[in-house]
Amino acid sequence: MKIQGTNPVEGQDVYNNRVKDISKNHDTEQKDNANKADDSKDRITLSGKAKEINELKSIIDQMPEIRTDRIESIKKAIDAGTYNVDLLNVAKKILEEI
Numbered sequence: 003m004k005i006q007g008t009n010p011v012e013g014q015d016v017y018n019n020r021v022k023d024i025s026k027n028h029d030t031e032q033k034d035n036a037n038k039a040d041d042s043k044d045r046i047t048l049s050g051k052a053k054e055i056n057e058l059k060s061i062i063d064q065m066p067e068i069r070t071d072r073i074e075s076i077k078k079a080i081d082a083g084t085y086n087v088d089l090l091n092v093a094k095k096i097l098e099e100i
Contacts, residue, residue, distance in 0.1 A: 079085035
């Protein structure tokens, strides 16, 4: 084997450059991870559809639970003797609830 030149290891510059590149990449990854840690806080954003649903829900919540118009019409039908109840339908609903 013949050794030529004054530089004992040819390609040492390639090795040193590679080590520098790895070091730079490592430093960059550490900075990126630090930035990700800052960005990892919980956040919530609502879509337009979700906002619309939320508005509709608040409108529904403000509505009364008792439908006075329906109650009045039933009272009038009972007083007039025209209110009829489908007993099979009532029985089905009762059984569905059980």
